[in-house]
Amino acid sequence: MLTELTDDPVKAAQFIRKGEIVAFPTETVYGLGADARNPVSVSKIFAAKGRPTDNPLIVHIADKLQLLEVARELPPFAEALAERFMPGPLTLVLFRRRIIPDIVTAGLDTVGVRCPQHPLAQEFLRAAACPVAAPSANRSGRPSPTTWRAVLTELEGLLPCVLKGEQSHFGLESTVVDCTGEMPLVLRAGAVTLEQLCQVVPSTRLAECNAKVRSPGMKYRHYCPRVNVVLVNSPQEIPMELSTRSAYIGLVTPKLPLQKTVVCEGLEDYARQLFEFFRECEMANVEQIFCQTVEDRGLGLALMDRLRRAAAML
Ligand code: TXA
Ligand code: MG
Numbered sequence: 001m002l003t004e005l006t007d008d009p010v011k012a013a014q015f016i017r018k019g020e021i022v023a024f025p026t027e028t029v030y031g032l033g034a035d036a037r038n039p040v041s042v043s044k045i046f047a048a049k050g051r052p053t054d055n056p057l058i059v060h061i062a063d064k065l066q067l068l069e070v071a072r073e074l075p076p077f078a079e080a081l082a083e084r085f086m087p088g089p090l091t092l093v094l095f096r097r098r099i100i101p102d103i104v105t106a107g108l109d110t111v112g113v114r115c116p117q118h119p120l121a122q123e124f125l126r127a128a129a130c131p132v133a134a135p136s137a138n139r140s141g142r143p144s145p146t147t148w149r150a151v152l153t154e155l156e157g158l159l160p161c162v163l164k165g166e167q168s169h170f171g172l173e174s175t176v177v178d179c180t181g182e183m184p185l186v187l188r189a190g191a192v193t194l195e196q197l198c199q200v201v202p203s204t205r206l207a208e209c210n211a212k213v214r215s216p217g218m219k220y221r222h223y224c225p226r227v228n229v230v231l232v233n234s235p236q237e238i239p240m241e242l243s244t245r246s247a248y249i250g251l252v253t254p255k256l257p258l259q260k261t262v263v264c265e266g267l268e269d270y271a272r273q274l275f276e277f278f279r280e281c282e283m284a285n286v287e288q289i290f291c292q293t294v295e296d297r298g299l300g301l302a303l304m305d306r307l308r309r310a311a312a313m314l
Contacts, residue, residue: 001157001158001159001160002157002160003152003155003156003157003158003159003160003161003162004160004161004162005148005152005161005162005164006161006162006163006164007163007164007165008163009024009120009123009124009127009163010123010127011161012024012124012127012161012162012163013124013125013126013127013128013129014127015160015161016033016034016035016041016128016130016132017035017128017129019034019035019038019040019041020034020041020044020159020160020161021033021034021041021044021045021048021159021160022034022124022159022160022161022162022163023137023145023148023151023155023159023161023162023163024120024121024124024134024162024163024165025118025120025121025148025163025164025165025166025168026060026116026118026121026168027088027089027116027117027118027121027168027169027170027191028089028116028168028169028170028171028172028173028174028190028191029136029137029144029145029146029168029170029171029172029173029275030136030137030144030145030146030147030148030150030151030165030168031060031121031132031134031135031136031137032045032048032049032134032135032136032137032155032159033045033060033124033128033132033133033134034132034133034134035128035130035131035132035133036057036059036060036070036100036101036104036130036131036132036133037099037100037101037130037131038101039101039102039103042057042101042103042104042133043103045057045133045134045135046103047158048155048158048159049135049138049139049140049155050139050140051135051140052140053103053106054106054107055106055135056104056105056106056108056111056112057104057105057112057133057134057135058091058112058113058114058133058134058135058174058176059100059104059111059112059113059114059131059132059133059134060113060114060115060116060121060125060131060132060133060134061113061114061115061125061131061132062115062122062125062126063087063115064082064083064086064087064115066115066131067082067086067092067094067113067115069097069099069131070094070096070097070099070100070111070113070131071092071094071095071096071097071111071113072094072095072096072097073094073095074094074179075179077179077183077184077201077203078092078094078179078184080200080201081177081179081184081197081200081201082115084200085192085196085197085200086114086115087115087116087117087122088115088116088117088191088192089114089116089117089170089173089174089175089190089191089192090114090174090175090177090190090191090192091112091113091114091174091175091176091177091188091190092112092113092114092177092179093110093111093112093113093176093177093178093179093180093187094110094111094113094179094180095109095110095111095180096108096109096110096111097111099131100131104133110178110180112176114174118165118169120163120165121165124163136173137151137154137155138150138151138154138155139154139155141221141222141224142154142223142224142225143223143224143225143274143275143278143279143310144172144173144223144275145275146167146168146171146272146275146276147167147168147276148162148163148164148165150275150276150279153279167272167276168272169272170191170268170271170272171271171272171273171274171275171276172190172191172271172274172299172302172303172306173188173190173191173302174188174190174191174192175188175189175190175191175192175193175197175302176188176190177197177204178207182203183201183203183204183205184197184201184203184204184205185204185205185206185207186204186205186206186207187207188305189206189301189302189305190302191271191299191302193297193298193299193301193302194206194297194301195297195298221309221312222306222309222310223275223278223306223309223310224309224310224312225278225279225281225282225289225310226282227247227278227281227282227286227287227288227289228287228288228289229278229288229289229291229307229310229311229312230288230289230290230291230311231290231291231292231293231307231308231311231313232250232290232291232292232293233292233293234252234292235248235250235252235253235254235255235256235290235292236254236255237290238254238256238258238290240256242287242288243256243257243258243259244257244258244259245259245286245287245288246258246259246260246286246287246288246289246290247259247260247261247262247277247281247284247286247288247289247290248260248261248262248289248290248291248292249261249262249264249270249273249274249277249289249290249291249292250262250263250264250270250290250291250292251263251264251266251270251292251294252292259284259286260280260281260284260286262277267294267298267299267300267303268299270294270303271299271302271303274291274303274306274307277289278310291307291310291311293307
């Protein structure tokens with residue numbers, strides 16, 4: 001299949017209208033979309049990604065007013081979260097309407113819904129004029145793409161169209177919050193922090209160990225580059241004999257010269273650069289990637305989740 005590149009969101013949306021799949025930019029990572037109401041279209045996402053069918057997809061809407069088109073109820077605390085963080089990098093898990101078929105939700109009675117704030121994503125969703133199911137636009141298990149080039153590296157020839165945008169602003173996926181219980185439960189840490197959620201709904205909690213059951217996707221290996229990832233508390237832990245064939249990303253500058261070094265300005269910068277750095281390391285054929293750990297709070301919680309998964313520690 002020929003993969004067409006376009007910067008026209010209306011043109012990209014025509015593929016959705018025709019029942020095809022399209023990759024598009026969002027402020028978190030690039031998504032791979034299809035008409036969420038059409039099971040045949042959605043099945044093309046699973047085929048292109050090689051994704052297990054028991055892992056549900058997030059449904060994207062152009063406006064939060066459409067929440068109740070795909071979900072059958074919006075508890076007051078979910079409404080408060082939507083009011084504050086939508087559009088934005090937040091996914092709410094709500095009880096679904098039947099307009100969303102089983103293939104999207106992996107047969108669950110719930111649906112994850114997100115309203116991206118990225119202007120191109122908004123225009124694309126408006127022109128598609130339907131809810132768009134979209135996971136990250138990578139082959140299953142791989143790091144999420146944060147540039148259109150990374151989408152091509154992952155999926156060229158497996159999809160008919162990629163909508164080109166800038167590098168994703170956050171570089172980490174949305175925060176997934178289960179709103180089907182008494183209080184909000186964070187199933188996947190992401191670009192909206194637990195502290196920010198608690199400012200709006202103080203009872204918000206992390207789902208911790210039962211997250212594996214609640215968010216089926218979290219049981220699979222994720223975000224793994226083809227190069228071995230090792231976590232270090234400080235660049236001083238990098239063994240000298242490995243340094244010339246290794247790469248490092250973190251907040252502290254290493255004293256040793258390495259094959260590749262990225263020193264980030266802060267947590268936001270670290271999150272934004274991480275997945276693209278993994279891809280550059282693959283292309284540069286480094287032998288291992290050392291990543292500096294950060295504190296498990298604020299954006300650091302999402303960053304450490306991705307780092308631990310990339311290092312196969314989760
Ligand atoms: O930022 C993002 O969320 C990106 C962009 C494209 O929107 N999307 C994304 O999708 O990261 P994906 O498929 O890579 O991850 C979706 C996560 C998975 O862990 C999945 O299990 C969980 O959300 N999820 C989706 N629907 C769910 C549901 N109904 N209940 C529980 N978890 C759900
Ligand atoms: Mg993904």
